[in-house]
Amino acid sequence: MSMLTDPKGEAAAAVSREWPLYEVFIRARGGLDHKHVGSLHATDARMAIEHARDLYTRRQEGVSIWVARSSDIAASDPEEAEALFEPARDKVYRHPTFYDIPDEVKTL
Amino acid sequence: MSGAAVTAEPSGMAALGSTPPLCRYALRLGDLALILGQRLGEWVGHAPVLEEDLGLANIALDLIGQARLLLTYAGEVEDRGRSEDDLAFLREQGEYLNPTLVEQPNGDFGETIVRQVLIDAFQLTLYERLTSSADERIAEVAAKAVKETRYHLRYSSSWLVRLGDGTPESRARVQSSLQRLWRYTAELFEEDDLDREMAARGIAPRLAEVRSAWSACIDEILVEATLERPPDAPYSWFGKRGEHGEHLGYILTEMQYLPRAYPGARW
Numbered sequence: 001m002s003m004l005t006d007p008k009g010e011a012a013a014a015v016s017r018e019w020p021l022y023e024v025f026i027r028a029r030g031g032l033d034h035k036h037v038g039s040l041h042a043t044d045a046r047m048a049i050e051h052a053r054d055l056y057t058r059r060q061e062g063v064s065i066w067v068a069r070s071s072d073i074a075a076s077d078p079e080e081a082e083a084l085f086e087p088a089r090d091k092v093y094r095h096p097t098f099y100d101i102p103d104e105v106k107t108l
Numbered sequence: 109m110s111g112a113a114v115t116a117e118p119s120g121m122a123a124l125g126s127t128p129p130l131c132r133y134a135l136r137l138g139d140l141a142l143i144l145g146q147r148l149g150e151w152v153g154h155a156p157v158l159e160e161d162l163g164l165a166n167i168a169l170d171l172i173g174q175a176r177l178l179l180t181y182a183g184e185v186e187d188r189g190r191s192e193d194d195l196a197f198l199r200e201q202g203e204y205l206n207p208t209l210v211e212q213p214n215g216d217f218g219e220t221i222v223r224q225v226l227i228d229a230f231q232l233t234l235y236e237r238l239t240s241s242a243d244e245r246i247a248e249v250a251a252k253a254v255k256e257t258r259y260h261l262r263y264s265s266s267w268l269v270r271l272g273d274g275t276p277e278s279r280a281r282v283q284s285s286l287q288r289l290w291r292y293t294a295e296l297f298e299e300d301d302l303d304r305e306m307a308a309r310g311i312a313p314r315l316a317e318v319r320s321a322w323s324a325c326i327d328e329i330l331v332e333a334t335l336e337r338p339p340d341a342p343y344s345w346f347g348k349r350g351e352h353g354e355h356l357g358y359i360l361t362e363m364q365y366l367p368r369a370y371p372g373a374r375w
Contacts, residue, residue, distance in 0.1 A: 019157070040159055043270070050263055051159040054166045 021070040022048040024055075026062035034066050042067075130243065131185040132205060133306050135195070136348050137246075138178030139206035142196055143356070144227060145171030146363050147214060156217055163263060167224070170256040177249045197367035201356055208347035209292035211355045218271050218278065219285035224264035225329060226289060230296050232257045233321040234313070242310035265329045272333030283335055290338040295345045297322070 019041040025034035037056050042048035048067040056062065076084060092098050101108060127135075148168035155161035179192040210227060214220045235257055238250035271278040297319040299307075306312035330337050347356070366373060 041157060042159065046266060047270075050266070051163065053259075054163045055159065058166065 019043055022052075022067045023070050023073060024048070024052040025066040025068075026052070026056055027064035027066075028062055030063060034064065037061075039070060128185050128187075129302055129305050130311065131182045132302055133312065134178050134182035134185060134246070135203075136205040136302075137249075138175045138182060138195075139204045140210055140227070140231070141171040141178065142175035143204065143206040143359060144210040145169070145175060146359055147210065147212075148220070148224075150214055151220065160217070164220070167260050167263065170253075170260065174249065174253045174256070177252075181245050181249070193367065197364050201352055201360055202350045204352065204356060204360070205348050205350055206356075207292070207295050208345035208353060209289065209296065211347065211352065211359060212289060212292065213355060215285060216281065218282040219289070221264055221267045221271065222282055222285040223289055224260070225268050226293055226326070228257060228261035228264050229322050229325045229329070230293075230318070232261050233318050233325060236321075237313035237318065241312065246311060261325075265333075268329060268335070269333040272330075272335040279334065282333070286330075286335055287338050291341050291343055292345055294340060294343040295348060298343075300349065 020043075021039050022042050022045070023039050024037050026037045027034045040048065040051045040055055042051050045067055049065050052065045052067055057065070088094070145168045148164050148171065151164045152161060152168075155164055175196065176192050179195040183190040183192060183195055209223065212223060214223075232254065235250045235254040238246055239254060241247040241250065268282060271282045273279070297315045299315045303312065303315055307314050327337065345353070347353075
């Protein structure tokens with residue numbers, strides 16, 4: 001917890017060694033999608049949901065919680081960011097705003 | 109603190125005699141929540157991990173919220189102009205009517221969890237019945253509190269199962285805490301004149317009925333946690349009559365220091 005009670009940081013080390021990390025997704029209202037809000041440590045999914053409830057919905061932020069083990073999430077490699085994302089930069093025609101809409105079109 | 113051996117009335121008891129029964133009943137419910145909330149608050153900054161720190165603090169805050177509603181109501185029924193703060197912070201030890209179980213020290217995390225399961229199950233089975241109380245205000249408080257308490261029991265019982273059905277070390281620790289705290293559970297269901305009067309007026313359920321519901325609930329949790337239910341033992345705890353052991357004094361000293369040193373302090 002704090003430097004005062006745990007000068008060597010053993011508790012923190014023990015937690016990261018034993019308690020896996022979970023990513024938390026909260027649905028703010030019915031009809032909206034779940035949004036990533038953060039992560040926490042827990043021993044299992046049930047505990048992760050309880051912790052998420054206590055950490056992330058204290059001020060009525062949500063009506064539904066998803067949790068997923070962080071290690072189960074596959075992520076893109078930051079090293080490959082250029083190859084993955086830059087080719088989209090010069091393809092402005094993929095944005096709808098690229099196109100002039102004829103005046104005759106009333107609804108689109 | 110054997111009740112039979114005590115001849116002098118503890119401080120504050122004389123004042124209680126003239127207090128309306130409904131006020132005393134609201135104090136019993138409110139003081140249980142207040143003192144347990146204060147106890148759980150001691151974990152803030154000290155829990156094994158940050159997530160549990162917040163979990164325990166959340167439960168403590170729910171309990172303080174319940175205490176506020178109940179003490180406010182007790183003050184109104186008493187009709188001597190005492191506010192929730194006056195009742196929470198300016199009474200003497202002998203005027204607190206919480207059961208002895210909730211003033212027991214936190215011990216290790218496992219012991220706190222055992223105490224929490226025993227009391228959560230009690231509050232839940234009691235509040236469920238109080239939602240149909242003949243007293244409208246008590247029924248309203250119960251309707252709000254029952255939802256909170258359902259979550260508290262979910263939290264505490266899942267921890268008890270985890271620790272009981274965990275390592276030999278964790279199991280031995282919670283089993284011994286259960287042994288230590290079990291003796292304080294009998295008081296919860298011991299009916300006295302006040303309980304009987306509340307039941308007769310339809311304000312509160314019969315405690316025998318609460319006991320059997322509590323017992324079934326606890327048995328179910330203990331089986332899943334692979335823990336043994338200790339035998340019932342004769343008891344001599346009378347916290348809910350205002351006769352307290354050594355622990356409550358220390359709790360009150362800490363809790364009352366600021367309001368007594370700086371009367372009317374606000375933030």
